[in-house]
Structures are given as C-alpha cells and as structure tokens.
Amino acid sequence: MNRIEMGRVQAFLLQHRRMETIPRGKGRVDERELARLLNDADLEARTELEGLLQGFGFDLVALDDFQTQGLAHGGKVFLLPRRLDQVSALFSERWIDERMQLKNETITTRRIWFTQLWFVLLALFYTHRNRVATEVTRYVETTFTRADLVQAMHEYINDMVRKLGQDALKGDVVYNCLISESGAQVDKYAGRFIELMVDGAQVDDLGADRYRQSLLGALEMKNNHLQGLEPWIQATGPLEAGRELLVRPSDSSEG
Template sequence: MNMMEMGEVVAYLLRYRTAERVPSGGRKRRAAREGQLSERDVCALIDDAQENEREALRDFLAGQGLRLKAFESGDYPGIAPGSRFFALLPDPELEQPPLYTREAVFEALKLRQESRAELALWYLQLWLLLHTLIYTRLNRALSDVSRYQEATFVTRELVELVRDQLETLRGLGDRAPENSRVLLDERGEDIPRRVKAFIDLLVRAGHLEAVREAADEDVWQQTLLGALEAEQIGVNHLTHLIELTSSEPSDRPFEGAGRELAAEAPERDTDVGSRDADANGAEESETRAADMFDQPSEEANGSTTENAEENRR
C-alpha cells in the first residue's frame, strides 16, 4: 500500500466507516466510483498491508482520534463466514472528535428559527430516547454489542416516546428543567419531522439501517458499527452539543428518559490489544489485518455477562 492508496483507503473509511470482505444482510459490495476505491479493493489493501504500512496507517488515523478494528465471522453475529469486518472507530484513549459537526445537526433538525442551544437539546433528547428503545427497553447494557440485531424499532415508536416525554415535562410544570421547556413549543407535525431528520442523520453515519418493512413502516436496526461505538465511547462524542444546552454547570440536559444510559456510558475504554501474526505462507496474509488492528473485546468471545457488568459506569 503506497501513500496514495493509503489516502484512498482512509477516504473510503471516512465515508462509509466500515468495509466487509463479504457484505452481510444481502447488501451488495460497494463498487468503485470516481475518486473512490471499491470495497473489494479497500479490503484487499488492508489485508495485504506490510508492517511499515500498518504503522503509518495507525499513526495517520491516530492523528484524527481514530482507529481501525478488524472482526472475524465468529466475533459477532451478522459477519458472514470467511468474511472480515473492518470498522473505523473513535479511539477512547485519544481526544474525541465530534461524531457530527454542530452544523450538520443544526441543518438537519432546524424547522424555523430555533437557536443552536434549542437544536442541540432536541438532538440530545432524541439520542437518549432512541437509546431507551434499543438499550433500556431490551434490558441491555452498552457493552452488550452482540445483541445489536435485537435493537429494532419503527419510526412511530420513537415519535410516541418523544410525545410521552414532552407530556411528562408538561406535567412537571415549574419543576421541569428550565432549559428543557423549549421542547414544549412544538406544533403540528414538528415531532415526526424532527424524528425523521434524526434517523436520517444516524443512517448517514452508519449507526442505523432499514432491515425490512412492517405495516408499510420501515423497521430500523442498530448496526454493528453503532453498537461498537456506543460500547467504546458512550456519550463522550456529544460533549460539543451538551455544552450548548446550558450556561450553568448545574443544568441537566439529561433530565428525563435516558439518564441511566448517560450514567453508565464509559469515560474511556483502555482495552487495546493486538493479534500475533503467523509468519508462515498463506496464513500470514490472513492474519495481517488482524495483527494491524485491535482485537474485539472479551464480550465478543463469549464473556457477555461478565464484560457487561465490568463496563457499566
């Protein structure tokens, strides 16, 4: 892998966040397009990388607060036999870049002339309520990555949860957190429109995907990438939005549904491993990618319950 190819690999991963030797779920392999390698070529370049190339790629990604992890078919459900799943993840040992720039959130959720603080609060509430559906409702910890295929919902469920949350806030009256009261100014179809925009953001980020239709509604499922990222960094990537929602340190943007998730989110995960490469013949090329990147956590290898308790905060 020369420097130009490395740049193309990084550009691909920044766009899609994942690459698979054999795409799962019936997805077609991503073809090459102008200025971008095909998914097949990206996987081949990563698999065949030499030690100095691996080191250079690690350093390049670390400068952006990122790391590339490789998972085999036995590590998590949904990875096809003989495949390898590459995921570009924030590195919890490094300073966390925001998952989204503020502008992307503002542009997606804005309906009228809301302030940035209001839009940030809308995003945080939607994020917490979504995680109520895909974690709290399933009695699932952030460390239960292997259960990501169970984490399904339809848009209507998230809309109804938002409405229930707003009714709870109204019922509190003057006892409701002051910075949350702006959420009560919704009108007409505001809630479905914001929920749709929020889901679209997470689909673009590779955290949700439509898996089927039920009663003319899309059924959304958390992706393996989304589950891995939730395990690794919790709510830490939302700091740049949380800061906008309050001027006083005592304000609590996480008031209401989702507080348990905010409380258990890991501050930093320092579990970083490496895999020994076999130096012989055909097995060497198969182990290079795994040798280059971090191993999956113990939870992926069958220690789900123990690891879930260990990772709770």
Template sequence: MRNLLAEILDGQGLQLRQWGDTEVPGIPVGATVFALLRKPDSTTPFFGLEKLLTRMRKGSIKTDAEAKIWFVQIWFVHLDLIYTSKNRAPAEMLKYVDAIFEREILIESVRAYVNDLVRKLDPDSISNNVIYKTLTDTSDGTIKLAVIGFLELLTEAGLLSTTDEDVYRQTLLSAAEMKLNFDRQLAPLMPSSDVAQASFTLLIQEEE
C-alpha cells in the same frame, strides 16, 4: 503501512478497528469489516454542526438551541429503545444485530417521554428552564418531523441502517463506539439503567 495509518488516524482522534465473520455476528462469511471509531477523548464529529441544525429545525423548532435540545433528547430516547428496552448493557456490542426498532415506535416513545415525564413537572418551579419550555412548546407534528430528521442524520453517519421501510437497526460502528465510550468514561457515571429516566433526571437537575 497499517501501523503508520493507525498512528495518523489516532492523531485525528480516530481508532481503526477490524472484525472478521467469526468474531462478530452479522458479517458475511469470509468478509472483514473495517471501522473508524471516534476516541472518547476526541471531538471528531460524525457530521457538521450546520447539517445537524438544518435537519433538526423542523416545524416549530426554529432556533439552533431548540434544534440541539431536541437532538439530544431524541438521542436518549433512541438509546432507551436499543439498550434499556432490550435488557442490554452498553458493553454488549455483539447484540447490535437485535437492536431493531420502527420509526413510528421512536416517534411514540419521544411523545411518551414528553407527555408522561416532562409535562408532569410542576410548571411553576421549572417555567424558566429552556429545555422544559422547548419540549413542552412543541406539537406532535413537529416531534414526528424532528425524529425523521434525527434518523436521517444517524443513517448518513453510519450509526443506523435500514432493514426495511421505516425500520432501523443499530450498526456495528455505533455499538462499538458505545462500548468504547462506556468502558472508558461512562460506566462510573451511569445514574440509572433506564436511559430515558436518566435524561429526565438531567432535565430536572438544570434547575438545581
């Protein structure tokens, strides 16, 4: 029966995994955790596009394109917090229990990314870049609202959990998916161990 279920899920772009308390830290003694991982070659979403757009359209973020841009940029900065800043590789799934950060830290990290990297680009050479314009036309207040919407989405999707008020931790599901994607697709493509810098590089490459 389980093999049949696994085959059905596989056809939907999902991989069924299970871990016991002796295999993965953070699992209660005697317990077993089951998870559905999205396969790297699938398009199975965690949440509908409309939900993403609704949650990310905050403050001065008005359009669908701006909402998508901000989600992706915050995603990169969030990865920097739970991987790069902790000297952790994407393949190190078991370290998810230490991937903890405060909401305010993510907000300040996003602000720093925009102010210290994006805004220092030569505006004359990149003025027509929609990503640059979206990021630099947004106020600090809107950045906070966008980060809150981002955290709500990832928490509801099971990619983050809350350990305390405004304190978040990566989930086993998120760590397992990152490892699966990295092992199969991302490792040869990683341009840098610094995820935020890699995001910045992608922004510049939009002009090439």
C-alpha cells in the same frame, strides 16, 4: 499493499468508517477489493495505516464473524471508531443546527430536540431490551422504524416530562420546549434526526423504513461508556451528571 492502495483504503474508511470483506448486498463501490487489500496487508503496512488514521482522530478495529453477529460467514469488518479525545465534525453544533432545522425554530430548540431524541433512541437500543452498553453484538436486535421512535418520544414527553410539573421546572428551557410540541413537530424532528444518525454511521438504513443501530455505533457506545461516561458518572454522581447532560441554550444568536 502499496502506497497508492493504502491511500485508497484510507480514503474509503474516512468516508464511510466501515468496510467489509463480504459486504451485504452489492456493497459500496470497491469495498470488497479494498477490504481484502487491508485484510491481506502485512504488519508494517497495517501499522503505518493505523498511525495515519490516528492522526485523523480514529482507531482501526477489525472484527470477524466469530467475534460479532451480523456478518457473512467467513467475513470480516473494519471499523473506524472515533477516539474519545476527538470532536466529531458531523455532530458539531453547526451540523446539528443545519440538519435539525425546521421553519421558524430557534437554534436552542433544534439542539434540545436532537439531544432528547438521542436519549430516547438509546433507551430503545438498551433500556427497553435490558441490554448494557458493553453488549456490542446485540446491535442486531435493535431494528426500529421512524414510527417507533416517534411513539417512544411521545410516551417520553407525556408519561415523564409533563408529569414533572411546571411549578417544579418553571423557566426550564428543555421542559418548556418539549411540552410545547405539536404532534407533527415530533415526527418532523424524528425524520431529520434519523437522517443525521445514518449519515453519522451511528444507524444503518435497512430499507423499507427500517433502521438499526450500526455496529460502529454500538462499539463507540461501549468505548464511550467504559473510557469516559462510566468514570465520569462515578466521580460526579448520577444527579449532577444528569444536569450537566442537559442541552444548554445557544450562546450564539438564535436563527
């Protein structure tokens, strides 16, 4: 792999964060060629590319069809999980504020809905399937529809949040936001949330309103759990950790 080829491989990975030697369907333009270039690269070229990608805040991980499900027979996938010490530009406050925007909603409201929908989606991926965060290969079992997410969010609000009681949570911004929702509001936010998760490579769009946790998303969840979340909860305690995870009101002016 020469420098020009390395540059093409790097650009593809930074844009899509995933490439396969035998992609599903037609794959993306040049994906098969670039994945095979990377697969056949010598150790020196691979090491140089890994160093460049680390400079952008990513690690390079390769998995074959023996190590994970969902790949073509004899296929290999290259993934670009984000390093834990790096902030995701896609999931920055600016991106969330812009992509989750509904008419006349505040910035704080958008951030609350994004965070709470993510918690509910993780429950669909893990809790409802008796799956632990380290079970990466079970990502293939996580197919869901937009209606599934909307229903799960309604159940979360009606069966859990509303039953907490207003007296106990008077003035709590997250509680007040969720109990004031309308049925249509949940569906609209769910649509924006799914689009953002697909663009962030955390969810795969399978077509026909079917979605699934991506292999990259499952791998990052495992890394985040083992290297960051689990030690933090053990040191902090689950109750205090849960409080810190709640979305804070926006420090900026509401929009």
